[in-house]
Amino acid sequence: MTIAAVLFDVDGVLLDSAAAHRRVWTSWSQARGLDPEKVWTLTFGRRPEDTVRDAAPHLDPTTERKALDELLARERGGFPPVDGAADLLEALSDSPWAIVTSGDRDSVTERFAAAGLPLPAVQVYGSDVEHAKPAPDCFSLAAARLGMAPAACLVVEDAPAGVSAAVAAGCTVIGLTTTHAEASLRQAHLCAASLAEVQELLLAEGLLAGS
Incomplete structure (x- = not known):
């Protein structure tokens, strides 16, 4: 890919x-x-x-x-970073990346700050599209905002609805098995058990600093 x-x-x-x-x-x-x-x-x-x-x-x-x-x-403090998130995002600091979420801007901004994670320049929220996941619109919009074709974008998703949306948009998809078993993410092109595995894949693709 x-x-x-x-x-x-x-x-x-x-x-x-x-x-x-x-x-x-x-x-x-x-x-x-x-x-x-x-x-x-x-x-x-x-x-x-x-x-x-x-x-x-x-x-x-x-x-x-x-x-x-x-x-x-009321769930303040209930959104810690997934293991490996900070390391992966730091490694991507010189590469194009975005978040594509069904959540809202204010909540995500607050939670990223609390978790000590950086936010990218391109952020797509549920309110940015008429049809949210599993429709492909959110991923198509993120790719467009990055100036990329969807086919040039790798999506990391943990939910079947998100995987379906990304595949429909024409992206390559890694199914992260943090919340669902691999069998539930079978539409994904490949699966990973952790963000450390995702980082290894991106390193091999030459997308990370130092690769």
Whole structure:
């Protein structure tokens, strides 16, 4: 593969947010008489309002998004960096990279600062596109903002919805098995168990400083 830029999902890839999100979605589901386990499976890689539409079509997605944001705001300190994130991003400091997330700008900015991670010049959030993951729009937009063709971009994703979106956009995809088993990420071109493995792959591609 010929790679010129890297596009990272955030939750489960750069930030270890599973425990915090699990608490939020469990609390929200129980308060509305929904099965937390069923709701949880609908959350990965997606905007909260899109999960609400599927999990509880009788509820107003906009209203519920506000309620979910309030619950998430109580989880300060609950978003540590994934092991290897700081080292990988430092190694990419002279190379084009971006984040592509279904989250919102203010929350991600706050969490990156708390985790001690840098933010790239190109950031694509759920509100930047009409159709979020698993639609390809967010990755196509990130590539365009970087001045790259999607085919020149490597995406690192942990969620099936994100993998589907990246593949549909025409990117090469590494499925990071931090939140899902490899079998659930079978659309990815290859899988890695850690960001250290991702860093080794990028080193071999000559995309990292010192390679």
